[in-house]
Amino acid sequence: MGRHSRKGPAPKGVAAGAGSAPAAGERDAVAASSGTGRRRRTAGPGAAPEPSGYGMPQTRGGHPEHHEAGGGWGDWRGGPPEQSAQGGQRLRTQPPHPTAGGTRVPGPRREYLEAFDRDQSGREPYAAVTDWDTGHGRPPEIAADTEADALADDEEQSGGEPSARTSKGRTFTGIAAAAVTTVLAVVVAGQVTADDPGAIGAQSTGEERQAQERPDRSEGRATPPQAGRAAAPTYQQLMARQFPIDPKLEASGEFEAVPGFEKAPGEGRKIRYRVDVEKGLGLDGGLFAKAIHETLNDDRSWAHDGEMTFERISSGEAKFVITLASPGTTAVWCAKSGLDTTVDNVSCDSASTERVMINAFRWAQGAETYGDDAMLPYRQMLINHEVGHRLGHNHVNCSTPGALAPVMQQQTKTLEAGGVKCRANPWVHPGE
Known part of the structure; x- marks a missing residue:
C-alpha cells in the first residue's frame, strides 16, 4: 500500500x-488564520465529519x-x-499564503517557476504547440475553471489583491484559449478547402475518368453519320453527273499533263498514252484520266481478249495524247487535220497531230441520243470512239433495226442511219 x-x-x-x-x-x-477560502474550511464543534x-x-x-x-x-x-x-x-x-506572523x-519550487518562465519566454524548438501544463494535464476548458476558483480563493485570502500565481494563471489561460482558437481555425480551413471549387473540379475530373473507364452501353453499335458531312461521291456517282459549261467556251489553249502513272493491267500489246487538260477549263482532270484508263482496259473495249493493254504516263514518249479541251480549242486542233467540229460541237482525232481531242462541252453535258440519265455510258462511248480512230478504225453505221449501234457510229449526232434506227452502245465488244 x-x-x-x-x-x-x-x-x-x-x-x-x-x-x-x-x-x-x-x-x-x-488553521484560524485570516481568509475565507473554501478549501481550508475546518469542521467546527459538533459538525459532521468530512467524508x-x-x-x-x-x-x-x-x-x-x-x-x-x-x-x-x-x-x-x-x-x-x-x-x-x-x-x-x-x-x-x-x-496557503504567508500569514501576518x-x-x-x-x-511552488523555484525551479518549477523558472520552468514556466522559460516556457513563456523561449519554448524548445520541438515542443508541442498546445500545452496543457496549466491544468496539470487537463484540457484548457477544465484548467480555466480551476484557475477561476483559485483566483477567487486568492482574492479572499489577500483582501482582493491578485497574487503572482493569479497573474500566471491568467497568462496560461490566455495560452490555452489561443490554442483552442488555433484548432478551430484549422478545422474551418479544412472545411473551406473541402468547399473549394478546385477540389470539386478535381473530384469531377476523377468521376469523369471513372466514367471513361467504364464500358459504354453503345459500344459496338454503328455510329450514325454526322449531319452536314456527307460521304465522298464514288467514281460511278461522279461519272453519272453533268457539269456546267458554256458550249462556246474558248479557254487558254495551254495544256498540262495529269500527274501520275497507271500501269497497263493486261499482257497484250502495250500502248502508252498521256492525258492533258487545258488550263482554266474548270473540270476535274483526275476524274477524266481515271475514266480513260478504266474504259480502255475494260475487256469490252479495245483491250478485249488481251489483244492490247493501255498504260498511262505523265512524261516521256507516248503513242498519243488524249486531250480535254474547250469547244473553241478543240475546233482549232481539229482544223489542223481538216476536220470541222463547230457544226455539232463534237470531238475528233486530229490525226496530223499527237492529240485525240475530247470536246469538254460533250464531256460535261453529254448528248440527246443518250439523255441526261446516261452520262457514264456516253463518256465511255466518246473515249472508245475517238481512240478507235487513232487505232485506225473509220465510221461504221447501224444495219439492223433495233440492234446495238456500232461504237464507231457517230452516236453523238444520231442513232439512225439510212432509215435504220439502233440503240445506244458504248462498247467495242458489248457482249451480245
Whole structure:
C-alpha cells in the first residue's frame, strides 16, 4: 500500500525531513488564520465529519489529491499537514499564503517557476504547440475553471489583491484559449478547402475518368453519320453527273499533263498514252484520266481478249495524247487535220497531230441520243470512239433495226442511219 493512502499519523520520515511539528496551539492558529477560502474550511464543534476514502480527504470531483513531499508543491517545512476532525491526516488542496506572523508555508519550487518562465519566454524548438501544463494535464476548458476558483480563493485570502500565481494563471489561460482558437481555425480551413471549387473540379475530373473507364452501353453499335458531312461521291456517282459549261467556251489553249502513272493491267500489246487538260477549263482532270484508263482496259473495249493493254504516263514518249479541251480549242486542233467540229460541237482525232481531242462541252453535258440519265455510258462511248480512230478504225453505221449501234457510229449526232434506227452502245465488244 502506498504511503499516501495509509491511515494514521504521518510517516516519521516526513516529520524528520520537514523539521519539528508545531505545537497544538500553533496549529490552531494556522488553521484560524485570516481568509475565507473554501478549501481550508475546518469542521467546527459538533459538525459532521468530512467524508473520506481510506483516510484521505476528498477534493473537487470526488478524487483525492496526492501531494508528494519534495514535488512541485515544495517541502512542508512550515509544519505538518493539517489534521482532520477525526484525527487523520488531511493534505492541503492548495498551498496557503504567508500569514501576518511570518509563518513559513509551502509554495511552488523555484525551479518549477523558472520552468514556466522559460516556457513563456523561449519554448524548445520541438515542443508541442498546445500545452496543457496549466491544468496539470487537463484540457484548457477544465484548467480555466480551476484557475477561476483559485483566483477567487486568492482574492479572499489577500483582501482582493491578485497574487503572482493569479497573474500566471491568467497568462496560461490566455495560452490555452489561443490554442483552442488555433484548432478551430484549422478545422474551418479544412472545411473551406473541402468547399473549394478546385477540389470539386478535381473530384469531377476523377468521376469523369471513372466514367471513361467504364464500358459504354453503345459500344459496338454503328455510329450514325454526322449531319452536314456527307460521304465522298464514288467514281460511278461522279461519272453519272453533268457539269456546267458554256458550249462556246474558248479557254487558254495551254495544256498540262495529269500527274501520275497507271500501269497497263493486261499482257497484250502495250500502248502508252498521256492525258492533258487545258488550263482554266474548270473540270476535274483526275476524274477524266481515271475514266480513260478504266474504259480502255475494260475487256469490252479495245483491250478485249488481251489483244492490247493501255498504260498511262505523265512524261516521256507516248503513242498519243488524249486531250480535254474547250469547244473553241478543240475546233482549232481539229482544223489542223481538216476536220470541222463547230457544226455539232463534237470531238475528233486530229490525226496530223499527237492529240485525240475530247470536246469538254460533250464531256460535261453529254448528248440527246443518250439523255441526261446516261452520262457514264456516253463518256465511255466518246473515249472508245475517238481512240478507235487513232487505232485506225473509220465510221461504221447501224444495219439492223433495233440492234446495238456500232461504237464507231457517230452516236453523238444520231442513232439512225439510212432509215435504220439502233440503240445506244458504248462498247467495242458489248457482249451480245
